[in-house]
Amino acid sequence: MALRTLKIGTRASALALWQANWVKSELEKRYPDLEVTLVKIKTQGDKILDVPLAMVGGKGLFVKEIQEAMLRKEVDIAVHSMKDVPTFFPEGTGLRCITEREDPRDILVLKEGYKELNDIRQGGRIGTSSLRRKAQLLNLRPDLEMVDIRGNVQTRINKLSEDNLDAVVLAAAGMHRLGFGDQIGAYLDPKTCLPAIGQGALGLESRIDDDEINALIDFFNHPPTACAVIAERAVLATLEGGCQVPIAAFGTVTGDQLELTALVSDVEGQRMLKKTVTCHVDEAEATGVALAKELLTMGAGEILNEVYGCETFKD
Numbered sequence: 001m002a003l004r005t006l007k008i009g010t011r012a013s014a015l016a017l018w019q020a021n022w023v024k025s026e027l028e029k030r031y032p033d034l035e036v037t038l039v040k041i042k043t044q045g046d047k048i049l050d051v052p053l054a055m056v057g058g059k060g061l062f063v064k065e066i067q068e069a070m071l072r073k074e075v076d077i078a079v080h081s082m083k084d085v086p087t088f089f090p091e092g093t094g095l096r097c098i099t100e101r102e103d104p105r106d107i108l109v110l111k112e113g114y115k116e117l118n119d120i121r122q123g124g125r126i127g128t129s130s131l132r133r134k135a136q137l138l139n140l141r142p143d144l145e146m147v148d149i150r151g152n153v154q155t156r157i158n159k160l161s162e163d164n165l166d167a168v169v170l171a172a173a174g175m176h177r178l179g180f181g182d183q184i185g186a187y188l189d190p191k192t193c194l195p196a197i198g199q200g201a202l203g204l205e206s207r208i209d210d211d212e213i214n215a216l217i218d219f220f221n222h223p224p225t226a227c228a229v230i231a232e233r234a235v236l237a238t239l240e241g242g243c244q245v246p247i248a249a250f251g252t253v254t255g256d257q258l259e260l261t262a263l264v265s266d267v268e269g270q271r272m273l274k275k276t277v278t279c280h281v282d283e284a285e286a287t288g289v290a291l292a293k294e295l296l297t298m299g300a301g302e303i304l305n306e307v308y309g310c311e312t313f314k315d
Contacts, residue, residue, distance in 0.1 A: 003212055005035045009066040009075030012040040013152045015174050019202055020079045022177075023220070030219065039075045041066045067093055067205065076213050078205040082198025082229055083171075087237035089205070096214055097204040098229050100222035102173035104200035104250065106133060106193050109157055109168045110185030117141070117167075117186060124166035127159050131267055131307075133169045135246040136193045139269030153178055169193075173200040194248035194263050194274075197232040201225050224253040227284045228260075234288025235262045239300065245307055249288070256281050262291050264300035267307060273298050 006027065010020035017038070024036040043065045062084040069075045071092055082098060089095065114120055117140070124141075127149040128134060134146045149159045153174050160168050167185070175184055204220055206213050228251030235249040246269075249262040258281050265272040273295050279287040292300075 003034065003216065005037070006077070006213070006216070007037050007039050007075045009039050009041055009069050009078040011043055011062060011066070015081070015153055015178060016079070018177050019081065023077075023079050023202070023204065026220070027216070031216065034216075039069065041069055041075075063205075070205065070207060073207075076206065076210070077217060080203045080205060082201040082203045083196040085198065085203050085205075087233050092207055092209070093205055094208045095203050096206045097217055097221040098198075098226040099202040099204070099220050101225045101228070102176060102200040103187075104195045105172045105190060106169055106188040106195060106199075107172045107175060107184045108186045108188065109160055109170060109183050111160060111166045114166065114185060117188070117192075120144070120166045125164065126167050126169060127156065127163065127165045128169040130169070130196070131246045132196060132248050132265075133193065135265035135267055135269040135272065136248070136263075137169070137269070139265065139272050140192065142269070153180065157183060171196070171199055190250050190261075194250050194261060197236050197247070197249050198229045201229050224281075227251070227253050227258060227281045231258060231260050231284040231288040232262075234285045235260075235292045235295075238289050238292035239264065239295070239304060245304070247304075249291075251284070253281060258284055258287065260284075260287055260291060262288075262295060264295050264303055266303050271299075271303055273300050273303070 008020050008024060010016050020038050027034060027036050043062045063080055066078045067090050070078055071090060108117060122143050123145060125145045125147050126137060127147045129148055129150050137144060147163060147165060149156050153170060156168055156170060159165055172187060175181055204217050231251045232249040236247060239247055246265040246267060251258055251260045257278055259276060259278045261276040263274040275291060275294060277287060277291050
């Protein structure tokens with residue numbers, strides 16, 4: 001192995017640093033002579049903290065600046081939460097590996113006295129910045145009041161008491177990785193609250209033409225997770241969605257079979273389209289595209305045009 005140093009581009013949040021340090025540790029275990037360093041990069045999504053993500057607009061809020069650093073060869077690879085990764089990449093970079101998925105579910109951090117979602121009082125206040133979560137929870141409990149919260153995991157947990165909330169919705173993976181598992185009040189079944197596309201998996205992005213780096217990191221790829229996430233992302237790409245719209249898709253692989261569920265909703269959770277299909281793992285991407293098109297024929301285009309505020313989808 002000729003390479004002696006490798007630079008990982010990462011955001012500076014506690015969760016992003018945990019993820020990048022895990023990749024660093026795995027690389028150092030496998031290649032004891034390799035010196036791995038982290039390069040912290042502030043993204044647009046990190047800078048805008050006083051506006052709900054859905055109102056910021058644009059795709060790649062949490063990755064663009066890291067990708068630009070990679071193209072300038074200031075970093076060799078980037079470690080992303082897959083749910084933050086747009087379905088397109090700048091020319092010259094690409095998604096090389098998708099790691100084995102952590103728990104993909106959403107969870108509730110609950111006010112004392114509650115044990116599950118249905119315990120929450122009428123008109124209870126729920127903290128989340130995700131339109132996907134808002135829509136699905138309002139579909140189950142239209143009485144709930146959704147309160148926008150931003151910030152890192154600890155900041156959002158703190159909002160429970162600071163903003164007098166009844167619950168905060170977060171991803172199980174981030175809670176587990178940061179050691180907050182004991183604060184999880186309830187897990188939301190994916191059948192109840194479909195996770196974000198790619199939730200729980202990490203993506204390693206690299207320069208497409210850097211054969212040496214790509215050979216070094218290929219061991220991170222986990223085929224069953226990659227298959228599921230590729231199918232989920234095909235749904236997203238076909239529906240032209242970013243990570244801040246009420247679109248969800250979740251794939252699970254058993255043997256050589258993939259089960260894929262996708263959902264499109266209006267923001268209030270009143271009009272919700274949901275469908276599940278199964279296919280062979282080799283047809284993951286094509287099935288994701290076909291499922292998205294099926295949702296469009298069911299009326300998803302009209303719903304998304306309203307969410308986007310423009311005629312993205314024509315009849």
